[in-house]
Each structure stands twice: as structure tokens, then as C-alpha cells.
Amino acid sequence: MEMLLHSYKITRTLPCLADPEKIRVIAEISDEIHEAFPYLNATLKGCIYNHPALTLTIKKDGKLFTLHAHHITLAKIEDEKEAEEILGWLRDFINETYGKRDQIEPNYSKGENLRALDIFRLLPGTSCKKCGELTCLAFAVRLVGQEIEVAKCIPLFSETFREKRKVLVELLHAAGFNVT
Numbered sequence: 001m002e003m004l005l006h007s008y009k010i011t012r013t014l015p016c017l018a019d020p021e022k023i024r025v026i027a028e029i030s031d032e033i034h035e036a037f038p039y040l041n042a043t044l045k046g047c048i049y050n051h052p053a054l055t056l057t058i059k060k061d062g063k064l065f066t067l068h069a070h071h072i073t074l075a076k077i078e079d080e081k082e083a084e085e086i087l088g089w090l091r092d093f094i095n096e097t098y099g100k101r102d103q104i105e106p107n108y109s110k111g112e113n114l115r116a117l118d119i120f121r122l123l124p125g126t127s128c129k130k131c132g133e134l135t136c137l138a139f140a141v142r143l144v145g146q147e148i149e150v151a152k153c154i155p156l157f158s159e160t161f162r163e164k165r166k167v168l169v170e171l172l173h174a175a176g177f178n179v180t
């Protein structure tokens with residue numbers, strides 16, 4: 001079988017900010033994999049594909065896997081053992097899909113949009129009203145509708161919420177939002 005991705009290595013394990021009982025895992029990968037993204041996007045349901053930024057976010061079993069050209073991040077993971085299993089599955093799936101690319105119509109569309117709830121979980125959650133909205137959920141709804149900028153949530157840009165902000169900005173970028 002033609003191999004696009006040969007190996008991966010877990011390089012960082014962090015608390016998962018979307019779910020405090022889970023972990024977030026970053027793995028460096030041996031090869032560039034972005035050529036497979038439009039074929040994976042065509043094969044899997046519910047992906048968020050950002051073609052210009054070369055990221056593909058896969059939602060599977062309530063977990064989030066974001067593929068970048070040179071690394072993979074996994075969110076809402078139980079432990080390193082589960083991360084290794086998912087990375088093994090991803091490597092095989094990427095290689096199988098890439099090997100069959102002549103039979104797959106590539107899909108370059110952005111795919112499923114972000115949900116307000118995905119955004120809400122990454123906001124401070126204090127409903128302080130500094131953004132002009134009554135609650136963080138109302139802010140999330142307006143943000144997902146691109147009616148307000150993420151920068152309006154001033155508390156999110158404090159040191160306390162640095163990690164949440166990183167994940168949220170990553171998700172917004174992956175979904176093709178213009179984040180300044």
C-alpha cells in the first residue's frame with residue numbers, strides 16, 4: 001500500500017479545555033499529509049476543512065481530531081493509550097484513503113459549520129456582559145453567525161484564558177473564519 005504517513009510521535013499532553021476530565025494531545029508526524037485532506041473530507045461526514053490554511057478537523061464519537069500539514073491535535077481524549085489507538089487509526093485511514101484517491105472525488109468545501117455550543121464551551125462562561133451580550137451563549141450564537149468578532153470577549157484575551165483562547169482561535173481558523 002502507498003504510504004503517505006509513516007509514523008507519528010506524541011510530543012505534548014495537556015488538559016482538555018473543552019472537557020476538564022479529558023486530555024488534549026499533540027503529535028508530530030513524519031510526513032506532510034495535506035494532499036489527503038480533500039479525499040478524507042469527501043469520505044468522512046462532519047469534517048471542517050480549511051483548504052487555504054491546510055487543516056482538516058474530524059469530529060468522531062464526540063472527539064475532535066485536527067490534522068495539520070505537520071502535526072495532529074486530538075481533543076477530548078481519555079488517556080495516552082486512547083490517543084495512540086486514535087493516531088494508529090488515523091494513520092491507517094489517511095494511508096488507505098490516499099491510496100484510493102483515484103476512485104474518490106475530492107471535496108474542497110468547508111463542510112459542516114461550527115456549532116455555537118462548540119464555541120460556548122471555550123468561552124470564559126461568566127456571562128459578564130463586557131461583549132455587549134447578556135450571556136456567553138448569546139455571544140457564541142452571534143460569533144458562529146459571524147455577527148460579532150471574537151476579540152469583543154475581552155476576558156478571553158486575559159492570561160487566565162490563554163489556553164481556551166488558543167483552542168477557540170484554532171477552531172475558528174479551521175472553520176475558515178477570519179480571525180484577526
Ligand code: SF4
Nearest residue numbers: 127128129131136153
Ligand atoms: S465578554 Fe466573554 S465572558 Fe463576558 S459575556 Fe461576553 S462572551 Fe461571556
